Amino acid sequence: MTARHWIPALLCLGALALATPTHLAAGPTAPPSEPLVFETPEQEARYQKLVRELRCTVCQNQNLIESNAPLASDLRRQISLMVKDGAETGEVVDYMVARYGDFVLFRPPVNRTTYLLWYGPVILLVLGLSVLGLVLWRRKSRVTSAPLSADEEERLRRLLDEDRGGQA
């Protein structure tokens, strides 16, 4: 590669490094975490479920296990301590919701503010299906014509006969 190629490439990399928002996820880098040891496999499973269902509030689109943010690692440590102390899943979730609100839940609770979120898609589906049904029903009713009158019957029979005669 010539200088003409790699200088823009370097500039792009530099811009990327600068553009990374540092203040939001900022914090001292998390210390390397020691491996977690749980007394029972059941505790371990509960911990794993929790860190996957709770959202990292700093990075927002990651759960606690995926996130490298220092806050996420603090929260993971906190949850592991609670689980080791024998806290039930619900207790840990309540602890988190009390501090960070419903936002920490990847599966939001069903309440007055989330009715639309939970039932909206079903309502939309029902609405869409009924519109589709209405359109199809209207189209069908338009195509079905009135029964032929006696005159028309007679004419149709004659035409069919003629046709058959021509073929023979």
Added chain:
Amino acid sequence: MKLRFVLPLVAFFALVGLLWVGLSLDPRALPSPLIGREAPQFDLPELRDPETRFSSEQMLGTPALLNVWASWCVTCRQEHPMLAELRRAGVPVYGLNYKDTRSDALRFLTQFGDPYDAIGFDESGLVGIDWGVYATPETFLMDRNGMIRFKHIGMITPDVIQNEILPLYRKLEAES
């Protein structure tokens, strides 16, 4: 037959309205579940004087601000003069030094000034978790009974001081 044209139009504008509202919301502004509740209690070593303690009870009696900050937080540096401004306006300003080292935090104060009445040194960040802190700086306004009445996430600007913090502080001050 008119319905055929009106319905899609209505649907279109409904969608535009929905997206308009949805896209203008700030996804980072999480409403704090703590607002309207009693402030979480803590008892921490004082940052500047490790021999003494700073507990949440010390903030009771008058309305007070608690500002969560750290020396590694760039926005806190920009925000710092605003705290001095609030202090000058008579608002008690307390600090929660979040996940910092004592020497870095003290250097920060020497460099940028020290507007705080007292600072709790929350090295582990556990008190921060109790207060639902997720990104510094965050600032809480409590009434005289220690009830959290307002939270501002991110930098305090002159605008926030004039339109939000000071009017609410005066109101809380007048409450008996």
